[in-house]
Amino acid sequence: xxxxxxxxxxxxxxxxxxxxxxxxxxxxxxxxxxxxxxxxxxxxxxxxxxxxxxxxxxxxxxxxxxxxxxxxxxxxxxxxxxxxxxxxxxxxxxxxxxxxxxxxxxxxxxxxxxxxxxxxxxxxxxxxxxxxxxxxxxxxxxxxxxxxxxxxxxxxxxxxxxxxxxxxxxxxxxxxxxxxxxxxxxxxxxxxxxxxxxxxxxxxxxxxxxxxxxxxxxxxxxxxxxxxxxxxxxxxxxxxxxxxxxxxxxxxxxxxxxxxxxxxxxxxxxxxxxxxxxxxxxxxxxxxxxxxxxxxxxxxxxxxxxxxxxxxxxxxxxxxxxxxxxxxxxxxxxxxxxxxxxxxxxxxxxxxxxxxxxxxxxxxxxxxxxxxxxxxxxxxxxxxxxxxxxxxxxxxxxxxxxxxxxxxxxxxxxxxxxxxxxxxxxxxxxxxxxxxxxxxxxxxxxxxxxxxxxxxxxxxxxxxxxxxxxxxxxxxxxxxxxxxxxxxxxxxxxxxxxxxxxxxxxxxxxxxxx
Amino acid sequence: xxxxxxxxxxxxxxxxxxxxxxxxxxxxxxxxxxxxxxxxxxxxxxxxxxxxxxxxxxxxxxxxxxxxxxxxxxxxxxxxxxxxxxxxxxxxxxxxxxxxxxxxxxxxxxxxxxxxxxxxxxxxxxxxxxxxxxxxxxxxxxxxxxxxxxxxxxxxxxxxxxxxxxxxxxxxxxxxxxxxxxxxxxxxxxxxxxxxxxxxxxxxxxxxxxxxxxxxxxxxxxxxxxxxxxxxxxxxxxxxxxxxxxxxxxxxxxxxxxxxxxxxxxxxxxxxxxxxxxxxxxxxxxxxxxxxxxxxxxxxxxxxxxxxxxxxxxxxxxxxxxxxxxxxxxxxxxx
Numbered sequence: 001x002x003x004x005x006x007x008x009x010x011x012x013x014x015x016x017x018x019x020x021x022x023x024x025x026x027x028x029x030x031x032x033x034x035x036x037x038x039x040x041x042x043x044x045x046x047x048x049x050x051x052x053x054x055x056x057x058x059x060x061x062x063x064x065x066x067x068x069x070x071x072x073x074x075x076x077x078x079x080x081x082x083x084x085x086x087x088x089x090x091x092x093x094x095x096x097x098x099x100x101x102x103x104x105x106x107x108x109x110x111x112x113x114x115x116x117x118x119x120x121x122x123x124x125x126x127x128x129x130x131x132x133x134x135x136x137x138x139x140x141x142x143x144x145x146x147x148x149x150x151x152x153x154x155x156x157x158x159x160x161x162x163x164x165x166x167x168x169x170x171x172x173x174x175x176x177x178x179x180x181x182x183x184x185x186x187x188x189x190x191x192x193x194x195x196x197x198x199x200x201x202x203x204x205x206x207x208x209x210x211x212x213x214x215x216x217x218x219x220x221x222x223x224x225x226x227x228x229x230x231x232x233x234x235x236x237x238x239x240x241x242x243x244x245x246x247x248x249x250x251x252x253x254x255x256x257x258x259x260x261x262x263x264x265x266x267x268x269x270x271x272x273x274x275x276x277x278x279x280x281x282x283x284x285x286x287x288x289x290x291x292x293x294x295x296x297x298x299x300x301x302x303x304x305x306x307x308x309x310x311x312x313x314x315x316x317x318x319x320x321x322x323x324x325x326x327x328x329x330x331x332x333x334x335x336x337x338x339x340x341x342x343x344x345x346x347x348x349x350x351x352x353x354x355x356x357x358x359x360x361x362x363x364x365x366x367x368x369x370x371x372x373x374x375x376x377x378x379x380x381x382x383x384x385x386x387x388x389x390x391x392x393x394x395x396x397x398x399x400x401x402x403x404x405x406x407x408x409x410x411x412x413x414x415x416x417x418x419x420x421x422x423x424x425x426x427x428x429x430x431x432x433x434x435x436x437x438x439x440x441x442x443x444x445x446x447x448x449x450x451x452x453x454x455x456x457x458x459x460x461x462x463x464x465x466x467x468x469x470x471x472x473x474x475x476x477x478x479x480x481x482x483x484x485x486x487x488x489x490x491x492x493x494x495x496x497x498x499x500x501x502x503x504x505x506x507x508x509x510x511x512x513x514x
Numbered sequence: 515x516x517x518x519x520x521x522x523x524x525x526x527x528x529x530x531x532x533x534x535x536x537x538x539x540x541x542x543x544x545x546x547x548x549x550x551x552x553x554x555x556x557x558x559x560x561x562x563x564x565x566x567x568x569x570x571x572x573x574x575x576x577x578x579x580x581x582x583x584x585x586x587x588x589x590x591x592x593x594x595x596x597x598x599x600x601x602x603x604x605x606x607x608x609x610x611x612x613x614x615x616x617x618x619x620x621x622x623x624x625x626x627x628x629x630x631x632x633x634x635x636x637x638x639x640x641x642x643x644x645x646x647x648x649x650x651x652x653x654x655x656x657x658x659x660x661x662x663x664x665x666x667x668x669x670x671x672x673x674x675x676x677x678x679x680x681x682x683x684x685x686x687x688x689x690x691x692x693x694x695x696x697x698x699x700x701x702x703x704x705x706x707x708x709x710x711x712x713x714x715x716x717x718x719x720x721x722x723x724x725x726x727x728x729x730x731x732x733x734x735x736x737x738x739x740x741x742x743x744x745x746x747x748x749x750x751x752x753x754x755x756x757x758x759x760x761x762x763x764x765x766x767x768x769x770x771x772x773x774x775x776x777x778x779x780x781x782x783x784x785x786x787x788x789x790x791x792x793x794x795x796x797x798x799x800x801x802x803x804x805x806x807x808x809x810x811x812x813x814x815x816x817x818x819x820x821x822x823x824x825x826x827x828x829x830x831x832x833x834x835x836x837x838x839x840x841x842x843x844x845x846x847x848x849x
Contacts, residue, residue, distance in 0.1 A: 310712060334714035348708040353773045354701060362702055365695045366714035373695040416713065 004067055006031045006194045007052075007083075007163055012061035014047055016403070019395065021047040024061070025220045027213055029163065034185060034195045036205045036226070039215035040238055040435035042393055042405040045198050048215070049165055053078040053085050066162070076105075084161035086152045086169055094141035099123035101140050102155045126154040130184050146177040153184070164188065165196045168433055170204060174295045174461065182208045200435055202231055216240055239437045262286065263322055265455040266338075266424050268307065271316035276302040279315050280481040282474060284424060284455040289446060291458045291470035293495050299479035300459045301343050304426045307457070308340040309333045334367050336424075339417035343428040343459070345406065349413050352402035356394050357383035359401045359412050364419040386415030391441065407438035414445070425449065426457040431465065443469060463492040475499060517818045518765050518782045521811065525789050533796050545669040549796055557788030558676035559584070561781050562735040563755060564762035565687050566728030568780040571763050573721045574704040574772025575624055575631030577728050579616065580759055582642035584736030584752030587613045589646045591737055592655035592746030595662060602661040610733045616642065617729015621722035639756070646748035656745040666741030676738050680781075683731060688777055690727070697775075700724060704772025758787050765815050786815070 007029040014022040022044045029035045039045050050056045052063065054072030063070055065081060072078035075085065092101045099116075102123040123136040132150055140148060149169060156164055166185075170178045185195055185208055197209055205212060205226065212229060214221040214237045221237050229237075264283035272279035277299050284290045292300040305311045307318070309327040317324055320336045327333050333340065342348045351359055360383045365374055374382075383397040390411040394404055401412055410430060417425065427446070431439045446469055450456055460466050466473060473490050475483040475498040483498040529536040529549075539548040563580045570577045591609035594600040600608070616638060623634035657663075668675035691697030699720045702710040711717050732752070740746045764770060765786060766779030790811055794804040817823040 308712075330712050331714045331716060340712065342709075342712060348706075348712050351702045351705045351709055351713075353705050354698075358698060358702070362698070362710070362715065363713040365698060366716070368695075370695045370699055370716070370720070373693060373698075 005029060007063070007065050009048075009052070009063040010061060012048065012051060012063070013059040014044075014051055014056060015059055017395075021218050022051070022061075023218045025215065025218070026223075027220070028223065029194050029196060030211070031194055032189055032192045033210040034189055034197055034208055036209040036212045037196055037198045037215070038205065038212055038234065038238055039221075040407075040437045042217070042408065043215040043238070043435070044218040045215060046167065046405075047218075049085065049167055049196070049198065053083060053165065079161070082160070082162035083165065084156035084163070085165040085167065086149070086156050087167050092140055092148060092152055092155070094139075096140060097137050098127075098134060098140055098143070098151055099136035101151055102126055102136075102158055104155075122158065123154070126158045127151075129157060130154055131187075146173050146180075149173065149177075149181070150184075153181075157188075161193065163194050163196065165198075167198045168200065169197075170199060170201060178204065200433065200439075202234065202436070205234075206231065214238055235436055238435070264319075265321055266307070266457075267319040267322075269317045269319075271306065271313050271318060273302070273306055273311055273313050273315075276311070276479055277306055277313075278478075278480040282307075282481070284457055286423070286453045286455050287450055288471040289450050289456040289458050289469050290472045290474060291460065291466040292476060293460075293463065293466050293473050294476035294499060298476040298499075300476055301428055302479065303476065304340065304428050304457065304459060307333075308338060308426060310340070331366070334363065334420065337420070337422050338424045338426065339363070339420060339422035340426040341410070341413050341417060341428060341430055343432065345409055345413065350401045350409050353400050355398045356387070356392070356401050356404070356412055357397040360386055360397075360415045360419060363416045367420055382419055383415075386412075386419065390415055390445070407434035410434055410442070411438070414442070418449075422454065424455040424457065426459075428459045429461065430458075431460065431462070439465075463495055466490075466495065467492055517815055518767070518779060518786055521765075521815045521818075522782060522786045522789060525786065525793065525811070529789075529793055529796070533793060536793070536796055541672075544672065546672050549792055551674065553785065553788050553792045555674040555676050556792065557785050558674070558680050559735040559739050559752070559755065560758045560762055560784040560788055561680045562683055562731050562738065563728075563752075563759040564766075564780040564784045565683055565777060566724075566731030567756075567759040568763050568766070568768055568775050568777055569687075569691065569700055569724040570631070570728050571760070571768050571770060572700045572704045572772055572775035573724045574707070575721070575724070576635065576760065576770070577620060577725060578632065578635040578756050579620060579638035579642060580728065580732040580735075581752030581755040582639050582646070583613050583616045583729055583732035584739055584755060585646045585746075585748050585750075586616060586642050586649070587733035587736030588740030588746040588751045589650040589655065589748045591662065592657050592740060593649050595657050595659050596655050597651075602659055605659075605662065606737065609737055610730060613729045613733020613736065614726060615729070616732075617726040618722075620729065621725035624725060625718040625721035643748060650746060650748050652748075654745055654747045658744060662737075662741055663744055664741075666738045667744075679734060679738065683734060684777065684781065687727065687731075691777070696720065696723065701774055705774075758784070761812055762787055765812060765819075767819060787812070 005028045007027070009025065009027040012022050012025040012027070025044065025048060027048065037045050037048070047056065051058045054074045054077050065083065070081055072081060072083070093104065096104065099120045103119045120136050127134055127136070127150070130150055130153060134147065140151060143151070169181060173181065185197070189195060197205070199205060209226050211223060212226055212234065213223045214234070216238060262285045264285045267283045269281050270279040271282070280303070292303060294300055302311065306313050307327070309329045309332050312328055318327060319325065325336060327336065330340070351362065357379055361374055361379045364382070368374070380397065386392065387394065387397060392411045392415070393408050401409055404412065414430070430442050443465065446456060446458065458466070458469055467490055470490065471486065473485040473495060474481055475485065475495060477499055485494055485498065536549045539546055539550065563584070567577060567580065587609040590612045591605040594605040594608045595602070620635050620638060623629045624631050664675060665679070666676060670678045691700065699710070699715050702713070702715055703717045703720050707717055736751060739751050762783035763780045764783070766776055766783035768775040768780065787808070790808045791804065794807065799807070
């Protein structure tokens with residue numbers, strides 16, 4: 001590694017209308033190292049990567065790859081130069097086979113005809129490099145998210161890459177899958193490949209990275225060897241505060257016991273849907289946070305969708321404040337003052353081309369119906385209030401929401417629902433893919449809402465977060481409720497033990513088999 | 515807004531310089547006549563239909579049946595007037611009634627049965643002309659009811675009365691979409707249907723409404739079209755008008771993928787297309803080859819609207835410039 005670095009970026013500049021996204025950023029990646037790119041949302045990580053891979057044009061600066069100056073105009077040009085990227089959202093085509101996805105756009109052909117056999121062989125080889133054996137003729141959408149991620153990785157590696165960029169690859173993986181990914185990353189490093197790793201999970205950085213570059217508000221803060229930068233220092237660099245302040249922030253909150261005597265706002269009995277959620281009982285009281293914990297695919301999101309009416313239940317009853325009701329659509333749920341922020345912001349959260357203001361007023365306007373339009377001053381006031389209260393970083397309320405960073409989009413969506421003054425707030429992975437600072441803010445917000453007497457159903461893959469935020473934890477596995485923890489029982493160990501415990505009811509059937 | 519207006523201005527400049535008589539205005543019998551007035555009068559049909567089409571396209575759909583609905587409305591009105599001997603009010607109500615019914619049919623198929631808009635409206639596009647033939651008994655029905663003739667040929671404030679109809683419908687549509695939350699909901703549904711549903715928007719109702727209104731607009735356009743020629747021809751009223759209407763909307767900047775829509779821009783787009791058509795007639799270009807120059811102009815406008823094409827042109831331009839003036843650092847186009 002004492003040779004010249006693989007990638008050297010100097011003084012990179014990039015601005016968008018109203019925002020200077022990168023200001024003279026330096027970034028160096030050595031040969032055969034795993035290099036973490038860290039920073040809060042909006043720090044410029046994604047922009048840096050997109051400039052590097054040719055998605056955006058740069059405004060200024062120099063980048064040298066293997067000693068040569070490069071300036072890719074498209075991701076394809078970057079790939080040809082030896083820089084491959086796996087993006088945060090899996091960018092594959094669900095209806096094609098695994099093999100087709102790996103080789104798409106660079107199929108082996110003879111006389112213009114696709115050679116399927118060669119393609120399958122090539123795909124198998126690429127997967128083998130990741131220690132993965134898989135039927136490559138399988139349709140991609142039938143694979144789990146983790147496998148899809150691996151396929152995306154295999155696709156990136158298929159192009160004889162020298163530098164691999166992984167943009168938030170772990171945000172939809174569970175712990176075992178993350179461990180698998182890390183094994184692969186270390187193997188690739190052993191083969192001499194360099195990897196740029198973008199993540200929000202601090203723990204993962206310390207598990208796998210050699211060096212760390214920190215960005216803040218579009219500027220280069222510093223480059224450090226991982227071993228020489230303690231966690232607290234890293235957070236401090238990222239958010240630009242000093243260490244003592246952070247320790248105050250992250251000190252665990254007092255856990256008030258759940259007021260079990262109170263009447264639940266929501267009580268579902270024997271509620272279920274064939275093929276996704278086994279009939280279950282669940283109650284959420286005003287002023288408490290109930291968390292749904294479990295591995296990915298354990299039915300957390302499905303349960304939330306059922307309660308919200310996005311999917312329809314086919315068994316059981318639901319009571320709101322003691323009265324039986326039926327909820328068959330999100331509009332019904334809205335009427336009973338239930339709010340729901342979804343797991344996948346991009347697919348079922350934001351309305352990308354509409355403004356921040358329109359995204360904020362949408363749910364409240366929907367609950368009032370199409371004819372009672374909110375006047376513009378009222379809309380402006382509402383948007384302004386939430387932009388300020390939630391500290392949404394946007395050039396203005398008329399900015400299309402797609403131009404905001406992930407964390408700020410999430411805050412807009414929280415604002416959209418808070419505007420409807422919900423009594424039950426279902427939050428599905430509200431902190432996924434957003435930075436430490438925004439994460440802390442959202443956790444604080446959840447606690448504040450709880451203290452105001454809101455009932456909250458909270459879903460998160462991060463056990464740490466579940467433990468910090470909730471008064472009660474409902475543990476799910478395979479679409480089934482397998483346990484409930486309250487008060488002092490709640491800890492990462494007990495949750496994991498519950499998930500790992502053998503099923504008491506040996507006759508339990510997987511819901512997919514019903 | 516800018517590009518279609520620029521194209522319209524350029525086209526008018528071309529006509530001003532090279533098409534003799536295009537800018538001549540005459541006052542005959544107290545009313546204005548001339549090519550530019552023709553554009554407004556003849557363009558009324560495309561303008562009316564494109565107002566409705568804008569909403570449908572904004573929901574992410576498309577309505578291919580607008581031309582057929584025009585024919586249906588025209589023949590129903592003519593039949594009620596001539597064959598059944600009803601008055602003007604009854605004829606217009608009947609025509610608009612059938613147009614609303616057609617819109618509702620499309621709306622139900624698309625919004626409540628989730629049939630792809632192209633297919634759902636194709637059914638009516640093909641079958642509707644048959645229904646119109648049934649209504650008219652296969653005949654071309656001529657009429658001379660004074661009120662009916664006035665719709666497409668009358669004048670109001672020296673201008674063709676059709677303009678009054680367009681203005682009225684435009685204000686109505688604007689009020690219905692922008693003074694209520696319907697416009698916001700249409701844009702939200704077109705932009706991201708799932709997220710809109712989760713936010714509590716009644717996506718089905720909104721989509722249904724867009725098709726219903728398009729039916730109504732097409733009905734009005736059908737009345738104007740048959741009034742223009744004082745007869746109802748089930749085979750030819752509104753033939754290929756869906757293409758002009760879709761083009762007007764797209765030229766006006768509303769994306770075919772749905773989302774943001776611009777009613778005024780669609781009107782400008784419709785005027786652009788009609789000006790092209792009228793220019794061609796004024797220059798004695800045969801109707802058979804007229805679509806070709808029309809297509810060229812439309813492609814040019816669409817390319818000007820495309821970010822990618824603009825960036826490409828920009829880069830070409832700056833590269834040439836920097837080659838000529840090596841001392842100046844080339845400035846990059848913003849994406």
